[in-house]
Amino acid sequence: MNFSSSPIKSSDLDSNKIPKHIAIIMDGNGRWAKRRLLNRINGHEKGAETVKTIVRVCQEIGIAYLTLFAFSTENWQRPKNEVMALMALLKKFVIAEQKNLIDKGIRLNGIGELGKLPEDVYEALMETITRTKSNCGLQINLALSYGGRDEIVHMVRRIAEKVHSGAMSPESITMEVVTDHLYTQGIPDPDLLIRTSGEIRISNFLLWQIAYSEICVTETLWPDFGENEFLAIIKNFQGRERRFGKV
Ligand code: FPP
Numbered sequence: 001m002n003f004s005s006s007p008i009k010s011s012d013l014d015s016n017k018i019p020k021h022i023a024i025i026m027d028g029n030g031r032w033a034k035r036r037l038l039n040r041i042n043g044h045e046k047g048a049e050t051v052k053t054i055v056r057v058c059q060e061i062g063i064a065y066l067t068l069f070a071f072s073t074e075n076w077q078r079p080k081n082e083v084m085a086l087m088a089l090l091k092k093f094v095i096a097e098q099k100n101l102i103d104k105g106i107r108l109n110g111i112g113e114l115g116k117l118p119e120d121v122y123e124a125l126m127e128t129i130t131r132t133k134s135n136c137g138l139q140i141n142l143a144l145s146y147g148g149r150d151e152i153v154h155m156v157r158r159i160a161e162k163v164h165s166g167a168m169s170p171e172s173i174t175m176e177v178v179t180d181h182l183y184t185q186g187i188p189d190p191d192l193l194i195r196t197s198g199e200i201r202i203s204n205f206l207l208w209q210i211a212y213s214e215i216c217v218t219e220t221l222w223p224d225f226g227e228n229e230f231l232a233i234i235k236n237f238q239g240r241e242r243r244f245g246k247v
Contacts, residue, residue: 002219003236004229010061013231017238019191021065022058023213025205026051028197028221041085046223048093057227059104059138061234065187066140069205073113073147090144091121094128101128105137111183112146113154141187148207155181184209192237194230196222212244 026047033043051068058066071086078086094108101108108128117125125144158181162168168177179185190206190213198219202210216233218225 001217002229003216003232004220004226005232008228008231008235010057010231013061013234014238015062018062019234019237020063021067021188021190021192022063022234023067023069023190023193023206023210024054025069025193025195025203026222026225027195027199029223031197032221032223040082041089043223044082044086044089048089050222050225051093052097053227054225054230055106055138055140057230059106061231063138065190066138067111067143067184067187067190067206068140069143069146069203071112071144071146072204073145073150074204076116076145087118087121090117090142091124094124098128098131101132101140102135105135107132107135107137107139109139109141110144111141111151112144113150114144116145139187141184143205146183146205148202148204151183152207154183178208182208189213191242192216192234194218194233196220196225212242214240214242 029043029047030040031043032046033040036042055066070090075086076083100106108125110125110129114122114125125142155178159168159173159177163170163173184206189209189211193206193210193213193215195201195215195217198217200217206213214237216236218229218233220229
């Protein structure tokens with residue numbers, strides 16, 4: 001499916017039904033590059049430009065949280081040169097975008113095993129996270145070295161330690177307690193999950209948090225994804241009836 005048949009403006013959206021949290025699986029950089037006889041890294045570079053466009057639109061239309069799947073726990077198994085290029089791109093992005101984020105009141109946050117990132121990338125990321133910490137506008141959650149199952153293991157260990165130390169009883173473990181021990185602690189669940197490039201799967205992203213998210217999969221490859229289709233997807237979301245398991 002492709003969502004952008006006709007032009008759409010942000011004023012066409014229902015301002016009372018703007019999703020609070022949008023999560024995106026940014027897929028298709030490699031295929032975009034291959035179709036142009038370029039290398040995969042060129043696809044990721046173009047993908048980073050799409051990230052800037054989507055961040056701008058989110059900020060303009062008043063999205064509160066944008067979570068981007070930028071690097072999975074499985075992505076470490078890609079060829080070393082691709083991993084290094086993605087890390088370099090990430091570092092460049094957080095340094096280059098710092099001023100813009102501060103100017104726009106955007107807060108950067110990271111979710112995942114951030115400690116596994118190369119030290120220079122980790123430091124650049126933490127610097128932008130720290131400098132944007134008190135911003136009250138859009139919050140971007142970059143999922144880095146992130147895996148949903150890994151997050152669940154991490155959460156179980158943290159809760160088990162509390163039970164083991166006597167700080168918590170097994171009976172006091174509720175859905176809220178589980179939610180509060182995930183990387184996304186304090187962040188509401190995504191209302192809308194978008195995946196580009198046509199693959200209809202979750203790929204270990206936000207397994208707990210997407211229980212009731214609306215899902216939109218577009219055939220468009222991430223580097224070709226743009227403002228018009230993003231707005232069309234939000235419009236499509238606004239037309240859906242969310243029942244959360246009720247009638
Ligand atoms: C999936 O495409 C994309 C990734 C694994 C990385 C996502 C990274 C970016 C969008 C650019 C950098 C991000 C930031 C935040 C600066 P793929 O390589 O799996 O594509 P394919 O399925 O077509 O091979």
